Amino acid sequence: MNLLQRIKNKVRARSIHVAYVDVGSCNGCDIEVLACLAPRYDIEQYGIYVHNNPREADVLLVIGAYTPGWEEKLGMVWEKIPDPKVAVAIGNCPISGCLFNRRESFVDAPVKKHIPIAAEVPGCPPRPTEILEAILSVRDSVFANWEESHP
């Protein structure tokens, strides 16, 4: 790995853009993602910027248990994100459907059936620290050696 690539890896890992999408949740997890932006957790000090535009995003936070209304739409959002990209499942809902995944309910969890998920954060809702840790855990691998692995 040459020096330029190493610098690129370092810098890019500190400049992550995040978009989030709620595919049918109770809003509990949305509030915790919001809390990450607040001064107490201050997600921006790590160079992570949440501005919710898929075309600029590197990390997609998926929240919610995947209701039928999202059947065509989540794939579209995922397609719009330029490579390299990862999706992180926030909360129990995208992992298992949480309390909504009962007989005769319409949710179609887990979300990893529909788009690839790189990391999962269990909890209902997960704590902001846990969400932060998950984003920080994927940020080094998203861009790492991107030019070399995709010539």
Add this chain to the structure above:
Amino acid sequence: MGLSLIWYLREFARREWIKKFLFAKTAPLVTPSHFRGFPEPTGKTCQHALFCMMVCPAPGAIEVLHDGDRWMPRIHKGHCIRCGLCVEACPNGVLKSGRILETMGREGTSLLFSFRIAIDLELCTGCGNCCTACPVNKGIDAQMGAGGHSSNDDVIMRVQKGDIVVIHEDKCTGCKTCEVSCPTGAIRIARILEGYQQPVHEGLQ
């Protein structure tokens, strides 16, 4: 102009400022130990009362599995919502989470389970499937055969003269095995959960 330039240079040369500029300002926050996490075993022996599974509100969050030579509840992350009800419901204190057990001990609170057996005699055919399927009955009267007849008065229920009779409702453990084995859906088990608090006397605290 000159002065303010020097002031800025001095400011930027401060170690504190450089540290803040290069590294994160807030140290990653640690989760305090009193936060409710996923329930963990305390090391006490699970008696297979299954109250944890009965009280758990999240589908698929907890299972009591036979692990080697003993029973042990297993929590499934991604399903568990960390409500802590299983910790409260366990009569043997097998699980712990945050400071739930300490609070329960201090305030004298507990969750009590009781079970009611309701049989719709219109639907019941007196086949006795429920009596033979019941694991508690099996333990009390191993001789009970098909038909659900028993000469033992200690069984939960038995068939007498073609009719089902519930004798010891209090021995029911709420497993609902009888419900599944009934061909007509005549037997229903109600699980009743009560919160209980021992009266706290002034001066005793």
